[in-house]
Structure formats: C-alpha cells, structure tokens
Amino acid sequence: MSRDAAAxxxxxxxxxxxxxxxxxxxxATVHAAHSLGYPEVLALHVHHGLQPDADDWLAHCERxxxxWRHEGLPLRFEHRRLALRLRAGDSVEAEARRARYAALREMALGHGAAEVWLAHHRRxxxxxxxxxxxxxxxxxGLAAMPRAIGRDGILWVRPWLERPREAIEAYVAQHALPYVDDGSNADTRLARNRLRHAVWPALATAFPSAEATLADSARRAQEVRACLADLAGIDLQGLRTPQGLDVAGLLALPAHRARNALRAWFRSAAGRALPATLCERLMMELPGGRAARWPMADGALECYRGGLSWRAAPRPGSGSTGPAAPEAFTDDGTPDESARPLLRLDRPGDHRARGWPGVLRVEPVAEKGIEPARLAAVRLAPRxxxxxxxxxxxxxxxxxxxxYQALGVPAWxxxxxxxWQGGQLLYVPGLGIDARAWAPPGVPQLSVTWLPDDAG
Structure with a gap:
C-alpha cells in the first residue's frame, strides 16, 4: 500500500x-465524492490486450x-495490463472476466480502497x-447480479442496478461525456450480444415493461436463494463430518431438500456450483452404498464407508523436482534406497516428484506435524x-x-x-504422520497430505 493510500x-x-x-x-461519483464522505475516487482500468483498440481506450482514459484532475476533481487513475494465458478449451470471456476482477481487487487493495463500484444497470x-x-x-442463477457482495476482502457494489439504461444515456448527453465504444459489443457470436441485438428490441416492443419486470424477478429470485441457503444450513447441521458429508443422513431428507443440501455442501467444499447433471447422478448412485469416485477437472468426489468427501486436485503451478533420476541398484540387484533422489518439503505448497501420480501438499499446522527441518531432505519410496x-x-x-484395514482407507x-528421513518413517498416504515424527508442542510444524491425480 502506498503512503497516499494509507492516508x-x-x-x-x-x-x-x-x-x-x-x-x-x-x-457522477467524483462529483458527489465529498458529499458522500469519500476524500478521493480511484478509477481502475484493465487493459486486456484482446482488442486492437485497447491501447487507444487506455490512452483515452488517461487523458x-x-x-478531470486538472479541473480539481478528487480523482486518481490506475491501470493494469493483462497477459491472458489461455489453454485449449478455455473460454476467452470467462478467463478475461476472472483476470479482470483479480486485477481490480489487487489495484483497489493496493491503494486502500475497500469498495469497488461497478456500472451495471437495470437492463x-x-x-x-x-x-x-x-x-x-x-x-x-436467476438471482442474477447482487447489488452488493463481499468477496476476497472487497465489497463489490452496483449502485445503479435499479437505474434504467435510458437514465444513464440522458446523463451522458447532459454532461457531454466522451466515451469509447467497444466494437466487440456488436459480435453476435456472444450470447449476450445476440440477446441484445436480435431479441431485446422485439421483446421491448411487445412488452414495454420487460426490463423492469425481469429485474424484479431477479430480485425475488435473490430472496428465494437466501431462503434455500438458510434451509440448507439447517439440514446440514447434523450431516457434516470430519470426512465430509454423512450420506445416510443426506438421503433421509426429502429428495428436494437433499439436492439443496448437497449443492450447498459442495459449494462450501469446492468453492463452486455443483453441475446439475452430477447432482442428479449422485442422487441416483449414492443410495447404492458402494465405494465410488467421481473425478472432475479440479478435484474428485469420493464416497467411502458412508461418507462423501471432496478432494481438490493439485493447484496450477505445483512445484516439481525436475526430471526423475535413474533407478540405482545394490550389488544384489535390489533398489538402492540410499541412492534415491531427495525431495525438499520444508515450505508450504504443492510439491510434485516425477514418477508419482500426484502431489504432496504441505501446510502449516498447530500440532501433530513435522518440524520443517526434518522435511528439508526426505526420501520417497513405495511400500x-x-x-x-x-x-x-x-x-x-x-x-x-x-x-489401513482398521481405518478403512480406500484403495485409491x-x-x-x-x-522417510534416513531410517525414520515420517508419513504414510491415507494414514498421516507417524506419531514418532510429531514435532514437540509450541514449535513451528507442517502437515503433509498426498493428493493423487484424478483417475480417468
């Protein structure tokens, strides 16, 4: 945070x-800032680099x-250039939106702003x-956009969400405000643009109050969503376990409440919505009571001994030890354990060793962990x-x-x-840290968890 932001x-x-x-x-905000109690307004511009006119838009905003600053308005300008790294199958729109909000958050927090206002309106x-x-x-989904929502340390506010588009157009004309026109808004390959250009004019002609009516419906859907969240909280009170979710208790609920509770539990566990098709599949397959696994791109749902759990996949950018060293052997032809390469695990994060289908996640813990020094050079070996x-x-x-048998650890x-550290066993997947390796109370310590790659 800069000195100006702190002040x-x-x-x-x-x-x-x-x-x-x-x-x-x-x-409107900079002109009303002082009356609203804001000493300064921070204008945040994100340069996506996706449009040929992006440089011109940035230059326009800077000018x-x-x-406006020369006219005495309490305004500070900040911008960020993005370099989107898209993989095959990625949605350009989704990735650009994710990166834009991340950049806005970082710039706002870096300048001491706890609120970011967005210009979405009733249309x-x-x-x-x-x-x-x-x-x-x-x-x-029908709840659409909230007027205000706190996320990742920022309050995102849409102060004009109830304001009709015509009122904004009139304001721009009244003050002769110069603005840029994004040519991609005419690209009807995008769903919103198809709706805006091909559907909305006819809809507004046939139903003049469509904008207000649909916005009211979104507001009522927000109330319904809040009620469903409250109901899920009640239903989940006795269903959460250290391993995840009690399947028998879930299935004892009426089907509609079970689906609602399952969706709410998954969102809290995985940080995103449960796909509708997978929700229906789970409701059909969970009553079988069999051990099962449902892999996804970012993790897997696992059912074992009546418990449903979520296991996140390794995070992008997980560490790697580089190419695997060739196996060494002793004179009698058995693997030479002393010659196996050592792995450094004394820092939190995901660590991958070539040749093993997964990562070792290292995290700080308060107790029953391993002192970091003991993880500075560990040996990995199969059973x-x-x-x-x-x-x-x-x-x-x-x-x-x-x-394994006593604890009921699934095969995967x-x-x-x-x-291993020397001859001392430190950690076993599915069992945890060996008690003989626990750090004494009160000292810094780390946990280790094996996360296998998704199967299939």
Missing part, C-alpha cells in the same frame, strides 16, 4: 472501461482522468436473468512390506496393512509414496 482510508474505487456506463458512473440485470433462464438455471506405523504415542506400531489413497 486515505475512505477511498472508493470505480471500475472504468472507458465505455458509456462506467464513464457516467465515474463522473480524461488528467483533464444488464434483466438480460442476465433472461440468459440464465434460457440456460435452465435454478434460483441461484515394500514390513513397514510399521504408529498412530499415537500411547498406541503400538502396527503394519500398514492392518492400519494407498498408492502414494512413503516419506
């Missing part, structure tokens, strides 16, 4: 593309911001509701037979097979590497 805790930020709506919102809300309805969305694991200091060490969690 101005009441700064409010406005996301400013340079287009008509955001220019109107920024102009207009400089002019945008009506269009969003209609698009979600055409996609078959439920209450969560050989005869290894002994101790759950707690007061319990005897037993073979891995017996410990048993195939990862054992972690």
């Amino acid at each position: 101005a805790p009441g700064v409010v930020a406005v996301a400013w593309s340079g287009g008509r709506d955001s220019t109107a919102l920024l102009h 207009l911001a400089a002019r 945008d809300q009506a269009e969003t509701f209609l698009l979600q309805a055409l996609r078959g969305a439920g209450a969560a 050989q037979g005869g290894e002994q694991f101790q759950f707690a200091p007061a319990r005897p060490a037993r073979s891995l097979k017996k410990q 969690l048993r195939g990862g590497p054992l972690l």
Whole structure:
C-alpha cells in the first residue's frame, strides 16, 4: 500500500472501461465524492490486450482522468495490463472476466480502497436473468447480479442496478461525456450480444415493461436463494463430518431438500456450483452404498464407508523436482534406497516428484506435524512390506496393512509414496504422520497430505 493510500482510508474505487456506463458512473461519483464522505475516487482500468483498440481506450482514459484532475476533481487513475494465458478449451470471456476482477481487487487493495463500484444497470440485470433462464438455471442463477457482495476482502457494489439504461444515456448527453465504444459489443457470436441485438428490441416492443419486470424477478429470485441457503444450513447441521458429508443422513431428507443440501455442501467444499447433471447422478448412485469416485477437472468426489468427501486436485503451478533420476541398484540387484533422489518439503505448497501420480501438499499446522527441518531432505519410496506405523504415542506400531484395514482407507489413497528421513518413517498416504515424527508442542510444524491425480 502506498503512503497516499494509507492516508486515505475512505477511498472508493470505480471500475472504468472507458465505455458509456462506467464513464457516467465515474463522473457522477467524483462529483458527489465529498458529499458522500469519500476524500478521493480511484478509477481502475484493465487493459486486456484482446482488442486492437485497447491501447487507444487506455490512452483515452488517461487523458480524461488528467483533464478531470486538472479541473480539481478528487480523482486518481490506475491501470493494469493483462497477459491472458489461455489453454485449449478455455473460454476467452470467462478467463478475461476472472483476470479482470483479480486485477481490480489487487489495484483497489493496493491503494486502500475497500469498495469497488461497478456500472451495471437495470437492463444488464434483466438480460442476465433472461440468459440464465434460457440456460435452465435454478434460483441461484436467476438471482442474477447482487447489488452488493463481499468477496476476497472487497465489497463489490452496483449502485445503479435499479437505474434504467435510458437514465444513464440522458446523463451522458447532459454532461457531454466522451466515451469509447467497444466494437466487440456488436459480435453476435456472444450470447449476450445476440440477446441484445436480435431479441431485446422485439421483446421491448411487445412488452414495454420487460426490463423492469425481469429485474424484479431477479430480485425475488435473490430472496428465494437466501431462503434455500438458510434451509440448507439447517439440514446440514447434523450431516457434516470430519470426512465430509454423512450420506445416510443426506438421503433421509426429502429428495428436494437433499439436492439443496448437497449443492450447498459442495459449494462450501469446492468453492463452486455443483453441475446439475452430477447432482442428479449422485442422487441416483449414492443410495447404492458402494465405494465410488467421481473425478472432475479440479478435484474428485469420493464416497467411502458412508461418507462423501471432496478432494481438490493439485493447484496450477505445483512445484516439481525436475526430471526423475535413474533407478540405482545394490550389488544384489535390489533398489538402492540410499541412492534415491531427495525431495525438499520444508515450505508450504504443492510439491510434485516425477514418477508419482500426484502431489504432496504441505501446510502449516498447530500440532501433530513435522518440524520443517526434518522435511528439508526426505526420501520417497513405495511400500515394500514390513513397514510399521504408529498412530499415537500411547498406541503400538502396527503394519500398514492392518492400519489401513482398521481405518478403512480406500484403495485409491494407498498408492502414494512413503516419506522417510534416513531410517525414520515420517508419513504414510491415507494414514498421516507417524506419531514418532510429531514435532514437540509450541514449535513451528507442517502437515503433509498426498493428493493423487484424478483417475480417468
């Protein structure tokens, strides 16, 4: 945070593309800033690099911001250039939106702004509701855009969400505000643009109150979504377990409440919505009571011994030890354990070793972890037979097979590497950290978890 930001805790930020709506919102905000109690307004511009005119838009915003500052308006301008890295199958729209919000958040927090205002208006809300309805969305999707929502340390506010588009157009004309026109808004390959150009004029002619009516429907859907969230909270009170979700308790609910609770639990566990098709598949397959796994791109749902759990996939950018070293052997032809490459795990994060189908996730813990120094050079090895694991200091060490059977560890969690420091077993996938390796109380310590790659 800059010195200026620290001296101005009441700064409010406005996301400013340079287009008509955001220019109107920024102009109105800087003129009302002092009466609203804001000493300064931070204008945030994101240069996506996706349009040939993006440089011109940035230059336009810089010129207009400089002019308004010269006129004495309490305005500060900040911009960020993005370099989108798209993979095959990625949605350009979705990735650009994700990167834009991340950049807006970073710029706002970096300048001491806790609120970012967005220029969405009533027509945008009506269009969003209609698009979600055409996609078959439920209450969560039909709720469209909230007027205000806190996320990742920022309050995102849409102060003009109830304001009709015509009022904004009139404001721009009244103040002769210059703005840029994004040519991609005419690209009817995009769903919103098809709706805007091919459908909305006819809809508004046939139903003049469509904008207000659809926006009201979105507002009522928001109330329904809130009620469903409250109901899910009640139903999940007795269903959450350390492993995840009690399947028997879930299936004892009426089907509609079970689906609602399942969707709410998944969102809290995975941080995103449960696909409708997978929700229906789970409701059909969970009553079978069999151990099962449902892989997805970002993780997997796993059902074992009546518990449903979510296991996240390794995060992008996981660490790697580089190319695997060739296997070494002793004189009698058996693998030379002392010659296996060592892996450094003394820092939090995801660590991948070539040759193992997964990563080792290292995280700080308050107890029952391993001192970081002991993880500075560990050896990874497969099960050989005869290894002994101790759950707690007061319990005897037993073979891995017996410990797995006693704990009911599913087969897909048993195939990862054992972690050794010299001759001391530190960690076993599915069982955890050996009690003989626990750090003493009160010292910094780390946990280790094996996360296998998705199967299929």
